[in-house]
Amino acid sequence: MSDNVRPLVRPPIRRDTIVHSVVGHTFDVFVREIGTWWPMVPYSIGQEKVVAATVEPHLGGRVYETWADGSEATWGHVIAWEPPGVFGMTWELLPAVTDVELRFTALGPAVTRVELEQRGWDRLTTEELAAASTVAGGYAAGWARVLDSLQCAAEGA
DSSP states (O other), rough: OOTTTOOOOOOEEEEEEEEESOOHHHHHHHHHHHHHHTTTTTTSSSSEEEEEEESSOOOOEEEEETTTOEEEEEEEEEEETTTTEEEEEEESSSSSSSEEEEEEEEEEEEEEEEEEEEEEOOOOOOOHHHHHHGGGHHHHHHHHHHHHHHHHHHHHH
């Protein structure tokens, strides 16, 4: 590799939201109740067929969806498990695996900041990245909608 050539570095997607709920509850809603609030259409593999989504709450645990016929489709695996502050997973729904990390920070007695970062975009080819950008409005818009849904669920709205 020439000194003038640098490897491609693509910045992570970052999104955050403020949730009016205690940090432990917000974390629990994310990992234990994900199947009740996650917008399966359009942000799942099975779409209308999905009846549940599950996070196995430990390092190495699967994050997956279950369909009405009992089939399962894996979204990724837990790579960071530090309740109630950090949750991380691989995101295995792209041609190359990326990583998603959520940080839950108490800002007050019943106020939590949830910060999401998806990184590893440099593992995708230019064509794969372009294709991912067109799915359901792209990942940046998708994560914003997912965090909005989490906020509503954690606040009981």
